[in-house]
Amino acid sequence: xxxxxxxxxxxxxxxxxxxxxxxxxxxxxxxxxxxxxxxxxxxxxxxxxxxxxxxxxxxxxxxxxxxxxxxxxxxxxxxxxxxxxxxxxxxxxxxxxxxxxxxxxxxxxxxxxxxxxxxxxxxxxxxxxxxxxxxxxxxxxxxxxxxxxxxxxxxxxxxxxxxxxxxxxxxxxxxxxxxxxxx
Amino acid sequence: xxxxxxxxxxxxxxxxxxxxxxxxxxxxxxxxxxxxxxxxxxxxxxxxxxxxxxxxxxxxxxxxxxxxxxxxxxxxxxxxxxxxxxxxxxxxxxxxxxxxxxxxxxxxxxxxxxxxxxxxxxxxxxxxxxxxxxxxxxxxxxxxxxxxxxxxxxxxxxxxxxxxxxxxxxxxxxxxxxxxxxxxxxxxxxxxxxxxxxxxxxxxxxxxxxxxxxxxxxxxxxxxxxxxxxxxxxxxxxxxxxxxxxxxxx
Numbered sequence: 107x108x109x110x111x112x113x114x115x116x117x118x119x120x121x122x123x124x125x126x127x128x129x130x131x132x133x134x135x136x137x138x139x140x141x142x143x144x145x146x147x148x149x150x151x152x153x154x155x156x157x158x159x160x161x162x163x164x165x166x167x168x169x170x171x172x173x174x175x176x177x178x179x180x181x182x183x184x185x186x187x188x189x190x191x192x193x194x195x196x197x198x199x200x201x202x203x204x205x206x207x208x209x210x211x212x213x214x215x216x217x218x219x220x221x222x223x224x225x226x227x228x229x230x231x232x233x234x235x236x237x238x239x240x241x242x243x244x245x246x247x248x249x250x251x252x253x254x255x256x257x258x259x260x261x262x263x264x265x266x267x268x269x270x271x272x273x274x275x276x277x278x279x280x281x282x283x284x285x286x287x288x289x
Numbered sequence: 290x291x292x293x294x295x296x297x298x299x300x301x302x303x304x305x306x307x308x309x310x311x312x313x314x315x316x317x318x319x320x321x322x323x324x325x326x327x328x329x330x331x332x333x334x335x336x337x338x339x340x341x342x343x344x345x346x347x348x349x350x351x352x353x354x355x356x357x358x359x360x361x362x363x364x365x366x367x368x369x370x371x372x373x374x375x376x377x378x379x380x381x382x383x384x385x386x387x388x389x390x391x392x393x394x395x396x397x398x399x400x401x402x403x404x405x406x407x408x409x410x411x412x413x414x415x416x417x418x419x420x421x422x423x424x425x426x427x428x429x430x431x432x433x434x435x436x437x438x439x440x441x442x443x444x445x446x447x448x449x450x451x452x453x454x455x456x457x458x459x460x461x462x463x464x465x466x467x468x469x470x471x472x473x474x475x476x477x478x479x480x481x482x483x484x485x486x487x488x489x490x491x492x493x494x495x496x497x498x499x500x501x502x503x504x505x506x507x508x509x510x511x512x513x514x515x516x517x518x519x520x521x522x523x524x525x526x527x528x529x530x531x532x533x534x535x536x537x538x539x
Contacts, residue, residue: 132347218343
């Protein structure tokens with residue numbers, strides 16, 4: 107029998123949205139760098155919660171469950187995009203920032219996001235959670251469904267790559283051509 | 290632990306987040322006796338804090354909560370319709386919710402129809418559809434009523450429901466399309482709370498529809514599927530569960 111509406115440990119849907127949409131959207135945006143996709147991912151995450159959230163037995167895991175679901179949905183959408191490539195013509199050639207500062211403190215959020223986009227893909231989600239949320243490494247491991255040692259090593263390497271990318275941010279406000287682990 | 294070792298450990302340290310994490314305790318203690326390490330840590334923390342602030346500054350659309358709440362999926366299973374009182378009278382209640390608009394929106398929820406007309410693509414897309422969330426076009430707990438709604442809308446309705454499914458609680462159904470072919474989707478819930486879906490499509494919609502009437506079992510992510518063809522219809526059963534559970538439904 108369905109227990110979704112009878113389970114007192116499950117928070118009210120609206121309350122859940124109000125509590126978590128910001129963090130989920132920011133995580134989604136850090137992965138996609140596109141508002142429309144971040145919106146879709148956030149909304150999809152709550153859709154999945156509405157249809158499957160009742161299967162979660164531990165109410166203390168709701169937030170972790172939501173972030174894990176969003177990441178799962180992101181990976182699924184990427185797989186789908188690989189099968190059905192989508193070219194956003196309006197943004198073609200628009201992935202280079204044009205700010206002039208090279209100091210981390212003076213970079214704007216979009217430049218940091220551009221830098222994050224330039225580190226190896228496997229490091230991006232761990233890094234986003236590392237910076238955005240107050241999750242322990244154990245919780246990040248649960249969200250990404252990888253061992254905690256893997257999470258820590260990805261974050262360590264990802265940080266090193268991110269620093270390289272930010273250091274490469276030239277005085278002309280352009281990233282150098284080096285990508286990924288180059289260095 | 291020397292200074293280099295401490296730096297390697299503290300490379301993952303986040304001020305205000307990892308203060309209580311024991312893996313950093315020894316390295317943090319080392320900082321108190323090592324001014325160079327202290328300076329390094331201060332820089333490390335400042336960089337972390339600056340980058341965190343930049344990312345936390347990501348603007349969140351103000352209308353996002355309203356959008357999420359406004360497009361919340363309709364939940365078919367509502368306790369009242371399982372009550373004895375309701376069982377006597379509510380059998381006739383069938384609600385077709387904004388059929389045309391829902392049908393239109395099915396294709397817009399980030400789900401790109403697969404142009405390949407193979408059964409594997411059909412199964413992939415239907416599993417994704419079931420997993421990704423959907424709005425029930427029909428809310429009913431009667432298989433007969435579902436069939437009537439499918440028939441009245443011109444969707445596949447002359448299907449045979451596997452005997453095991455008649456024992457499950459019906460939640461409703463969807464009238465969806467795949468590669469322009471009409472697909473009837475029946476949504477049910479088993480006693481163990483596992484969701485079950487039955488998709489019915491014209492056999493001719495698939496270039497390699499299952500030839501056998503004996504169900505073929507396969508697993509896909511957390512789902513188990515059974516597929517078969519009978520007369521001019523192809524069936525795909527998708528369930529949250531394992532093979533024995535699916536076999537119990539057939």
